[in-house]
Amino acid sequence: MIGMLSRSIRAGATHTQRLCALNWTTLRNKKLVRGYVVPPATLHLLEDCLELHYRGSRMHLDYVWLRDHCRSDSSFNFKTNQRNLDTGSIDLNIRPDHTKLEDDHLIITWPGGHTSNYSLCWLAENSYEGKKQSTIQPRILWNADIYNNSHVASSKWDTFMSSDDELKMFLQNYLLYGIAFVDDVPATVEATEAVTQRVSLIRETTYGRMWCFTSDFSRGDTAYSQLGLDRHTDTTYFHEPCGIQVFHCLKHEGTGGRNLLVDGFYAAETVRLQSPEHFDLLSHVPIRHEFVESDDGHHNHMIGIGPILNTYPWNNEVYLIRYNNYDRSVINTIPHNVVRRWYVAHRQLTMELRRPENELWIKLTPGKVIFIDNWRVMHGREAFTGVRQLCGCYLSRDDVLSKARGFGLQA
Ligand SMILES: C[N+](C)(C)CCCC[C@H](N)C(=O)O
Ligand SMILES: O=C(O)CCC(=O)C(=O)O
Ligand SMILES: [Fe+2]
Known part of the structure; x- marks a missing residue:
């Protein structure tokens, strides 16, 4: 029981958060983190979602979700941290026209020409797969x-x-x-x-x-x-x-x-x-x-x-x-x-x-x-x-x- 509890404490900082804190410029050159080879990120466009492999985790990012979470100035207000985009206006069958990975970012061009740019760290941190593993509030349970x-x-x-x-x-x-x-x-x-x-x-x-x-x-x-x-x-x-x-x-x-x-x-x-x-x-x-x-x-x-x-x-x-x-x-x-x-x-x-x-x-x-x-x-x-x-x-x-x-x- 105690072992389990202390695991929940350590889960406080997620795997991805710890990785994201490292210096990736050096890492890209060396492709080596503490003796581990870092595989490059890969993308697969599936029927309704994009599958992203990044730093050991496999994420499934729904296309509507991706459009909804676009962090471009027209979609998101960084001063107030609020969404500008009207989610009700997204085509529920939307699919990217074009995707590419560049400098640890995912860049999507949508039908109509709008471009979204997501940092892979941000996606890993905010994906369901990332959240499922992390503790919202670390605690020490006690008797x-x-x-x-x-x-x-x-x-x-x-x-x-x-x-x-x-x-x-x-x-x-x-x-x-x-x-x-x-x-x-x-x-x-x-x-x-x-x-x-x-x-x-x-x-x-x-x-x-x-x-x-x-x-x-x-x-x-x-x-x-x-x-x-x-x-x-x-x-x-x-x-x-x-x-x-x-x-x-x-x-x-x-x-x-x-x-x-x-x-x-x-x-x-x-x-x-x-x-x-x-x-x-x-x-x-x-x-x-x-x-x-x-x-x-x-x-x-x-x-x-x-x-x-x-x-x-x-x-x-x-x-x-x-x-x-x-x-x-x-x-x-x-x-x-x-x-x-x-x-x-x-x-x-x-x-x-x-x-x-x-x-x-x-x-x-x-x-x-x-x-x-x-x-x-x-x-x-x-x-x-x-x-x-x-x-x-x-x-x-x-x-x-x-x-x-x-x-x-x-x-
Ligand atoms: C603390 N104070 C004396 C103001 C209220 C007590 C409320 C007690 C109530 N049975 C409850 O459990 O909510
Ligand atoms: O009297 C006390 O010490 C606490 C009583 C109580 O449970 C309460 O006020 O909520
Ligand atoms: Fe009480």
Whole structure:
């Protein structure tokens, strides 16, 4: 399992990306890369696509796709990175009039005279064959030992607020592990908001923008009690669950109240390895989650529908887990001959999520702000006594990933 996980990390930079980074002028002259002879690129025009052999990969590039992805000035706006070309105007039976390979570029002349010029590196990087092999987001999946032995450093408030290198390191930790910490934050809602905004935009929800809650049952949800909460992800009842959950415990005078963290993707990968058919059910059967609240001040009825595990179809990478047994709603979207199999699959995932060795327990104290990837890492809480006050907020995932990409991180 661990071997597999580290492969997924190394897959971060694809074969083609690494090759493209080399100096090809030298290579063309020598035709030799570290002892390997580089075969020249070759082209075959098939009925509906062009077959390109380049640096060890064989790609099939559909003619309509090629015309659609033309990067000439009239087809593509490089200032805005948007397509100019009207895809609706491409002849669906289009075929090149003429093709040639020149200086690691493919040049196509289309009927009517338009010319397209594609770098072979770009094609390799953007072809289906290239994408199928690469990981969208490299991650280090963990159980308690793996996480603890990684000795992931927390950021400190001062450096975090002033240094971009520190923010980049924080984001890298967050992307790899799905959790990241900032320490020594002043124990106020304002400072929590500031530390959060350093990362990205706050996502306002029915709970507010910044929320501060205690066990006062002010809302129709057990989070607002002293009860223990089993591992779960939040806002499963949104079609797009919140991307990040931020928690800062401003005060706790009493006992208990530790938080539990479990890497949902670690558990999901174990299920995939042991019972691919269970993994398949969990990633295809749509399930409803629901939040119904009706009292004096609050009227909410949220419904979110989607499978427990969400995967990219082309490379089977998991990108989102919705797991909240409290908020899971009536199952009426599955025929009876599938229901029991789904429960068996769900039980297996639950057992993996509940293995004690997968549980990371932490006591949040004033000053320690945790960012949790709510699409990946479950959180829970131990029952507590006394006054416990937690503040925090949600972030939307797109904005956080965009920030990370801005630092050159793969996300
Ligand atoms: C975090 N905050 C206390 C504001 C909201 C808690 C929401 C809890 C809900 N059952 C869910 O899982 O989404
Ligand atoms: O009280 C806690 O530590 C967390 C409760 C919870 O699950 C939530 O607010 O989403
Ligand atoms: Fe929660």
